[in-house]
Amino acid sequence: xxxxxxxxxxxxxxxxxxxxxxxxxxxxxxxxxxxxxxxxxxxxxxxxxxxxxxxxxxxxxxxxxxxxxxxxxxxxxxxxxxxxxxxxxxxxxxxxxxxxxxxxxxxxxxxxxxxxxxxxxxxxxxxxxxxxxxxxxxxxxxxxxxxxxxxxxxxxxxxxxxxxxxxxxxxxxxxxxxxxxxxxxxxxxxxxxxxxxxxxxxxxxxxxxxxxxxxxxxxxxxxxxxxxxxxxxxxxxxxxxxxxxxxxxxxxxxxxxxxxxxxxxxxxx
Numbered sequence: 001x002x003x004x005x006x007x008x009x010x011x012x013x014x015x016x017x018x019x020x021x022x023x024x025x026x027x028x029x030x031x032x033x034x035x036x037x038x039x040x041x042x043x044x045x046x047x048x049x050x051x052x053x054x055x056x057x058x059x060x061x062x063x064x065x066x067x068x069x070x071x072x073x074x075x076x077x078x079x080x081x082x083x084x085x086x087x088x089x090x091x092x093x094x095x096x097x098x099x100x101x102x103x104x105x106x107x108x109x110x111x112x113x114x115x116x117x118x119x120x121x122x123x124x125x126x127x128x129x130x131x132x133x134x135x136x137x138x139x140x141x142x143x144x145x146x147x148x149x150x151x152x153x154x155x156x157x158x159x160x161x162x163x164x165x166x167x168x169x170x171x172x173x174x175x176x177x178x179x180x181x182x183x184x185x186x187x188x189x190x191x192x193x194x195x196x197x198x199x200x201x202x203x204x205x206x207x208x209x210x211x212x213x214x215x216x217x218x219x220x221x222x223x224x225x226x227x228x229x230x231x232x233x234x235x236x237x238x239x240x241x242x243x244x245x246x247x248x249x250x251x252x253x254x255x256x257x258x259x260x261x262x263x264x265x266x267x268x269x
Contacts, residue, residue, distance in 0.1 A: 161187035163194055163233060165259035167266040176246040178209075181224075183241065183259055185233040192232045196224040196241060199256040209244040 164184045171178040181198075185191050196213065200220045207215055213224035226232075230239040245252060257264035 162262050163259050165264040167257045167264045178244045180242045184238040188235040190232050190234045197258050198222045198254050201255050206246050207243050212241040
C-alpha cells in the first residue's frame with residue numbers, strides 16, 4: 001500500500017490569519033445586506049471588527065514574540081491512527097519530568113554485599129568403619145563333660161611320735177629333795193623344742209638348782225623350757241632335766257607332770 005502524501009505542518013498564527021481572511025468577505029456581505037442601518041447591524045459589525053482586531057494582535061504577538069507557538073499537526077491520513085490523548089499527555093509528562101541528558105545524574109551502583117562463604121566444618125574425618133570379624137560357629141560343639149581329674153595317691157606322712165617323760169626322786173633331804181625328769185624321743189627323727197610342766201602341792205615350795213632347762217613360776221606350777229644344751233632331742237635318744245624342791249614338810253611330791261601335754265610316768269598316785 002503506497003504511503004500517503006506528506007502534508008506540511010501549519011503553526012497556530014498561520015491558521016488564525018487564514019481564518020481571518022476567510023471571514024472578511026462574510027462580514028462585508030452581512031453589512032451590505034442590511035442597509036437599514038439598524039442598531040443591531042452596527043453592533044454586529046463592531047463585534048466582528050473587535051474579533052478581527054483581537055485576532056490580528058494575536059497573530060502579531062505570535063509571529064514576533066519571543067516564543068513561537070507549537071506547530072499544529074495536520075490531521076492524520078486515512079491509514080494512520082491518531083494518537084490518543086492519554087498517550088500524548090503521558091508523553092508530555094515524561095518529557096517534562098525528564099531533565100537534560102547532559103545534566104542527568106547516573107545512579108550510583110549499590111555495591112553488592114557478598115555473604116561470607118560458609119566456614120568449612122572442622123569436624124575430623126570419620127575413620128573408615130572396619131567390619132567386625134564374623135564369628136563362624138564351630139562345626140563341633142565343645143564337650144560339656146567334665147574332664148576326669150587325675151589325682152595322685154597321697155604320700156603317707158610319717159606319724160608324729162610324741163616325746164615321753166619319766167619323773168623320779170633323786171636324793172631326799174630333811175627340808176628338800178632332788179628330782180630328775182628324763183625326756184625320751186622314740187621317733188627316728190630329732191625333735192626341736194619341748195615344754196615340761198610340773199605342779200607342786202603348795203605355793204610355799206620353791207624350785208632351785210635347775211640343770212638342762214630354764215624354769216618359770218606361776219603359783220605352784222613350774223614350766224621348764226630347754227636351754228642351749230637340750231634344745232633338740234635326737235631321734236631314739238633322751239635328755240635329762242634336774243632340779244631341787246625346798247621347803248618341804250609333810251607331803252611335797254609333785255601332783256602333776258606333763259611333757260608337751262602328755263603325762264609323765266613315775267608319779268605316785
